[in-house]
Amino acid sequence: MKILISNDDGFQxxxxxxxxxxxxxxxxxxxxxxxxxxNNSAKSNALTLHAPLYxxxxxxxxxxxxxxxxxxxxxxxxxxxxxxxxxxxxxxxNGANMGDDTVYSGTVGAAMEGxxxxxxxxxxxxxxxxWKHLDAAAQKARDIVQQMRQQQLVGSTPWLLNVNIPNLPLxxxxxxxxxxxxxxxxxxxxxxxxxxxxxxxxxxxSAGAVKDDAEGTDFHATAHGHVAITPLKIDLTDHQNxxxxxxxxxxxxxxxxAAAHADRTQEQA
Ligand code: MN
Numbered sequence: 001m002k003i004l005i006s007n008d009d010g011f012q013x014x015x016x017x018x019x020x021x022x023x024x025x026x027x028x029x030x031x032x033x034x035x036x037x038x039n040n041s042a043k044s045n046a047l048t049l050h051a052p053l054y055x056x057x058x059x060x061x062x063x064x065x066x067x068x069x070x071x072x073x074x075x076x077x078x079x080x081x082x083x084x085x086x087x088x089x090x091x092x093x094n095g096a097n098m099g100d101d102t103v104y105s106g107t108v109g110a111a112m113e114g115x116x117x118x119x120x121x122x123x124x125x126x127x128x129x130x131w132k133h134l135d136a137a138a139q140k141a142r143d144i145v146q147q148m149r150q151q152q153l154v155g156s157t158p159w160l161l162n163v164n165i166p167n168l169p170l171x172x173x174x175x176x177x178x179x180x181x182x183x184x185x186x187x188x189x190x191x192x193x194x195x196x197x198x199x200x201x202x203x204x205x206s207a208g209a210v211k212d213d214a215e216g217t218d219f220h221a222t223a224h225g226h227v228a229i230t231p232l233k234i235d236l237t238d239h240q241n242x243x244x245x246x247x248x249x250x251x252x253x254x255x256x257x258a259a260a261h262a263d264r265t266q267e268q269a
Pocket of ligand 1: 094106107
């Protein structure tokens with residue numbers, strides 16, 4: 001099994017080193033790392049279209065790119081590796097990627113890029129910042145991948161999983177729990193400061209507080225010590241409200257037509 005690993009915290013982050021060491025210990029796997037040179041957290045699925053990308057190899061064999069997480073997976077999949085990986089892993093991220101975070105997450109973005117190319121992919125994140133019990137998270141990631149391999153879940157059907165692991169010792173980590181994404185309130189206000197040269201600087205504020213952490217959400221599961229697994233998809237269509245929007249779009253079109261007719265009548269007058 002050929003596995004591509006990337007992340008968004010950068011190729012030197014403890015999380016990707018731990019993930020690489022854990023995964024490359026699985027029998028019969030071949031692992032390569034292609035990861036951003038710098039921290040690219042919250043870069044989502046961004047691709048670099050207006051600047052060249054360069055790939056370098058670090059002394060530990062990891063390849064690093066002056067681009068985003070999605071850039072790394074994209075160029076790995078489309079030419080750099082020279083083969084198609086069977087599985088793309090991202091992480092282990094420094095901090096949770098739950099609820100609305102998934103929209104911004106570069107960790108999820110890296111995994112999603114693999115999924116977009118039709119390859120099964122998993123984004124791994126530790127819930128708290130600071131890498132506490134990273135060894136346990138890496139061991140859990142390894143166990144999950146090994147089980148998937150044994151149960152032949154990694155095949156030609158692509159899927160995308162978002163996994164959040166509480167910062168707990170291995171023996172205290174609860175069972176894996178299938179979850180939906182929770183929700184957060186809107187983000188905290190921007191923070192403004194004055195630079196030494198007298199200009200106003202804006203710093204993006206923190207993520208919003210948790211709004212929906214009901215049972216069944218990733219927030220709930222990890223708060224109770226479980227490893228939260230959420231299957232993700234890319235279709236952003238609001239399927240539930242397609243009926244409402246069909247009627248609304250008709251009314252909009254009728255209004256547009258009436259307005260255009262009124263304009264023409266006025267021009268002719
Ligand atoms: Mn990150």
